[in-house]
Amino acid sequence: MSKAAQRKRAQGLIEAYRQRLAAIKQAGGLRLGESGTDQQQRIKRVLADPVAFAEEYFPHYCQAKSADFHAQAARRILRGKDIRIVLRWARAHAKSVWADVIIPIWLWARGEPMYLVIIGSSFDKAKTLLSDVQAEFEANERLLYDFGEQQMAGTWQDGHFATRGGFVGHALGMGQSTRGIRQRALRPTYIVLDDCETRQLCKNPKRLGEMVQWVETDVLGTMDGPLQRLVIANNRFAPDMIQVRLLEKHTDWVLNEVKAYDKATYAPAWPAKYTADYWRAKEADGKLAAHAEYLNEPHVEGTIFTDELFNYGTPPRIDRFKKLVAHWDVAYAGTATADYNAVRVWGLDADNRYWLLATYCKQSKMRGAIDWMIAYDRALPASVVVHWQYESQFWNEELQRTLDEACRDAGHQLRISRAELSKAHKYDRILSLHPYYQNGRVWYSEKLKGLGDHEVGLAQLKGIEPGYSGHDDAPDADERAISNLSYEAHVASYHPPVFGARPRPRNLY
DSSP: OOHHHHHHHHHHHHHHHHHHHHHHHHTOOOOTTOOHHHHHHHHHHHHTOHHHHHHHHOTTTOSSOOOHHHHHHHHHHHHOSEEEEEEEEOTTSOHHIIIIIIHHHHHHHTTOOEEEEEEESSHHHHHHHHHHHHHHHHHOHHHHHHHOOOOOTTSEETTEEEOTTSEEEEEEETTOOOTTOOBTTBOOSEEEEESOOOHHHHTOHHHHHHHHHHIIIIIGGGOOSSOEEEEEEOOOOSSSOHHHHHHHHOTTSEEEEEOSBOTTTOOBSSTTTOOHHHHHHHHHHOHHHHHHHHSSOOOOOOSSSOGGGOEEEOOOOGGGOSEEEEEEEOOOOOSTTSOOEEEEEEEEOTTSOEEEEEEEEESOOHHHHHHHHHHHHHTSOTTOOOEEEEEOOTTHHHHHHHHHHHHHHHTOOOOEEEEOOOOSOHHHHHHTTHHHHHTTOEEEEGGGTTOHHHHHHHHHHHTOSTTOOSOOHHHHHHHHHHHHHHHHHHHHHOOOOOOOOOOOOOOOO
16 A cells, blocks of 8 residues: 555544544533432443443444343343353344443443453454544543543554553454553453454455464463453354354353344344334345345355356246146244245246246245245136145144135135155255256246345255255255156156067168
8 A cells, every 4th residue: 555545544544533523522411410429329320231321321322222132242241250252143233332332331330440452354443443442432421421531641542542440442453463462460351353254264264263273372362360251243144254163162152143133023133223124125135145144144155056057047938838846845833943934836848957937935834835825826827737735744734724724815726735755865855956957957037036035945955965954945845846847857758669560671782
């Protein structure tokens, strides 16, 4: 970076800091005329409750009522004098505000010695995060009114500061040396890794391993004494991350996970800020991206069923297929941890190619899948027949009751048959589809691109590998439907021998 660019960047950071100071001052509102006794009682009250503390001193952050998980995490960290905790909160759920600003200042205000170290993906990022804390001690009139002037000359540098009340702040970039981090006899008491993991880092297994070791040795090694708190604040946007490896290695570490909403009902985890419709709209923009950023369910890259095997195109007209089969892999619960109700509509064309034409793939009740099938079947031309089937379940009576009820309510009879449970191992059955993909016989309708249910089904298929533990409802339904269609393809391609008189040999001379 040129010197001119460096100066421009520094000026930008200074201006951003000034704007932050102005915003904090604007949110002031001192309790003038309050007696000393009333002030002390108020302080005692808010120190007992992290949410009350946040609302009292940080109204510029508390634009929406804090959620229960904010208070629970703060209290858990308060109780854990020697704790390693991962705040795996959904994106845009105030991880940085609580982990970097509110909780450390709350602990300090309660009388704890505080040496805060904020570790960012880079040193510049860490300095920016630390400046949010530093600005509070410089311009937060409510905080200064109750706890006194904090700024001291000579200890107010960019990336490192110390207050009159004994709060020390230090910025550090990932992988930097931690040697010599102390303020006189005080060593770090609260270290937070805030959004340290980038997508580039998570794609480099070797680098991830190095950073895990750096956290275990260099970072944890800076703390010494009764107060040793390590906080990792990051959502899980990738399958392999530092936080994942650390939690696997250290089973006594605490995982505090918050999903932004319930996948089945869309009920928000932070109802004061978000609504169910907000999260429905987010999923409509891209379900896999929403699940990675807001539900800590990262997209999986396939190792067997890889992206290059997936073909998209314009399928034949619906009445030109030799046969149409739709298989429903049934799920009962309809909860965020349950299996998916997966309905897959497949067609066999004149060239014996298999086309995925439509799909329903949700963690819903059975009724949701049935209503979707009825709507799809009702919209078909009168000349088109889809062979609907579902896998036999031990709750077949309840399934049939729900099916009858849905058909009665819709005024449409869905002709669906029961397919007996296959005795073959599910992994082997799904893997048997791989040659079809390799030979270019499996195609997806172009209209499915970007649809949430299709993306979920793709993610499940990509996750199929030896020892997999994820959901496989959509691939299972695919195998059952394609297996049905394959009989039709086999019959069409079979040419029986013709018997008759042996032809006379030609005269070769």
